[in-house]
Amino acid sequence: MPSSQPKTDRRSFLQFLTMLGVGGQVLLQTRNVSAAETAAKESVDKAAWPGMTYRTLGRTGFRASRLVYGCGAALSRRPNDRLLNVAMQAGVNVYDVGYSDYYGDAEKNLAEFAKRHRDEIFLISKAPVNVDADEEVTTEVAKRAAATWTAYMDGSLKELDTDHVDAYYQMAANNPGIVRAEEMYRAFEDAKAAGKVTYLGLSTHENAQGCLEAATETGWYDLAMIAITPAGWYDWNSRKILTGTEDMVHLAPVLKRARDAGIALVGMKVGRLLAGRRWGGGADGKIFDRFYDDAYLQADLSDFQRSYAYVLAHGLDVVNADIQDYTVLKENFVAAATSEKLFA
Numbered sequence: 001m002p003s004s005q006p007k008t009d010r011r012s013f014l015q016f017l018t019m020l021g022v023g024g025q026v027l028l029q030t031r032n033v034s035a036a037e038t039a040a041k042e043s044v045d046k047a048a049w050p051g052m053t054y055r056t057l058g059r060t061g062f063r064a065s066r067l068v069y070g071c072g073a074a075l076s077r078r079p080n081d082r083l084l085n086v087a088m089q090a091g092v093n094v095y096d097v098g099y100s101d102y103y104g105d106a107e108k109n110l111a112e113f114a115k116r117h118r119d120e121i122f123l124i125s126k127a128p129v130n131v132d133a134d135e136e137v138t139t140e141v142a143k144r145a146a147a148t149w150t151a152y153m154d155g156s157l158k159e160l161d162t163d164h165v166d167a168y169y170q171m172a173a174n175n176p177g178i179v180r181a182e183e184m185y186r187a188f189e190d191a192k193a194a195g196k197v198t199y200l201g202l203s204t205h206e207n208a209q210g211c212l213e214a215a216t217e218t219g220w221y222d223l224a225m226i227a228i229t230p231a232g233w234y235d236w237n238s239r240k241i242l243t244g245t246e247d248m249v250h251l252a253p254v255l256k257r258a259r260d261a262g263i264a265l266v267g268m269k270v271g272r273l274l275a276g277r278r279w280g281g282g283a284d285g286k287i288f289d290r291f292y293d294d295a296y297l298q299a300d301l302s303d304f305q306r307s308y309a310y311v312l313a314h315g316l317d318v319v320n321a322d323i324q325d326y327t328v329l330k331e332n333f334v335a336a337a338t339s340e341k342l343f344a
Helices: 010-020 022-031 033-045 081-090 108-116 139-160 184-192 209-220 252-260 303-313 326-342
Strands: 052-058 063-065 065-068 094-096 120-127 165-170 195-202 224-229 230-237 264-268 318-322
Touching: 033 264, 063 065, 065 326, 081 108, 081 326, 094 108, 108 139, 108 326, 120 139, 120 195, 139 165, 139 184, 139 252, 165 184, 165 224, 165 303, 184 195, 195 252, 209 224, 209 230, 224 303, 303 318, 318 326
Parallel strands: 065 094, 065 318, 094 120, 120 165, 165 195, 195 224, 224 264, 264 318
Antiparallel strands: 052 063, 224 230
8 A cells, every 4th residue: 555645845846847848848859958948947937836635535545636647548559657757746646547458558558657656656457347237237247247357457467567456446337236246346355365456446437327326335345436527427328428417516415425435536537528529529618618607717727627626626536637748737737736726
């Protein structure tokens, strides 16, 4: 278990940005070290990063940065330790990845960084159980799912070159029956006893409310990563807001029951619909504006930042973001770090 007290040195972080942030981009373009250093310092001076804020992850007791670094897509093809180190220096201490059949080389490309900082970060990976949403969960089905999940976990540990992760999720959970299956919980307990994992989680973007409520009822789950937006549940199948969903304010009782049961709530797909028509969003990225009051709309935030800060202020502990470059890292970091002040 990593230390629950994040270590962040503001001075060293700003120096790190000077070397590896905007300055790194200028250095690649100009091959001029002095120009790179000047550009980086100007960037930091004009828009200094705020200090990260933290939230205890449910019953785990871990003090987590409110921004989770989503490494799956970001590291699927190549490592990016430079950017991971910027995030680490800034105070991000939770890193989420996933199994190789879906995320390519992401676990392998995270391995060196994770090993270097193993005592400082909360490391999460995940894999599916390959049970359909409407499949009847018999004992045979549950045993097969548990065996599949366990095999994927062993594969993840090998890819990450470690013998232990802090949490392992049932990925793309969509069947409440398998969430409740005792066979799945026994598989987790066996893995925990073997020292492979400490906490059990699930991630869900289909039938998310049903799966979250099932997890809450069991008392087994420590974390739940849910696809949710200011407008309510995000639906993976339609790539839109789930038809008939309540908005996030009205989903508060569902979220509170989960948190009261000790489950840490992690948001995902929070800003997906702001990416334009390709993802089902509006062309101008204003799809969530009707849920914001006038004062919030006037805040100096991008549409993505507005959605991230909003969900963090309305029931989520932390939010997971796919971070592939410096600009996206900073944008998401600022939203996560300042959400409490925006809704004080």
